[in-house]
Amino acid sequence: MTTPTPFPTLVFQAALAQDAAAFITVRGQTRQNAVSAERLAEFGITAESWAELMRSGKLPGHACHANGVLAGYCFGDLDTGEIIVLALLPEVEGMGAGKTLLELVMADLRAHGHQRLFLGCSSDPASRSYGFYRHLGWTSTGETDAHGDEVLEFFFKP
Known part of the structure; x- marks a missing residue:
């Protein structure tokens, strides 16, 4: 008889700069739109540059740990109101982690005066992100x- 896999305990916390290398690793392990460390480096995104942006306060983010292991994260740009990235390991998809991470970062950006947020999203309806954001009230520009x-946008209601 097979023992069922236990439902992971999800813990959310503010992202820490010392975890920047782990964020890059997770980004390469996502189910759709995985981006390798080498490809990120081509865009100037390294563990060092990511950590520096976090330390500067310009890149607020939140992380999700499943049973103590980094399983996802979301970051936003404090200056522009852009959701920069939302990444999850396949093991936690469908458990509400993505929605919670997104809501936490959206709240951070709103607290800093942003009434409109935006992000880049696949235009392919077969992509998981396509329906995910639209279901949460994001609309195409x-x-x-x-x-x-x-480009999708979200407006906070007054």
Whole structure:
């Protein structure tokens, strides 16, 4: 008889600069839109540059740990109101971790005066992110970003 896999305990906390290398590792392990450390470095994103942005206060973020292991994170740009990245390991998809991480970062950005947030998202309806953001109230601007992703926006209600 097989023992069922226990439901992981999810713990959310403010992201820590010393975990920047782990964030890069997780980014390469996502189910869709995985980006390797080498590819991120081509964009100037390294553990060092990520940690520095976090220490500067310009990149607020939150992390999710499942049974003590980093399982996902979300970061936003304090200056622009952009959701920079939301990444989850496949093992925690569908457990509410992505929604919680996104809501935490959205709250951080709103607390700093942003009434409108935006992000780049796949325009492919078969992509998980396509339905995820729309279900949460994000709408298309009709524009695409430098990476060819559709730009979605979210307006906070007064």
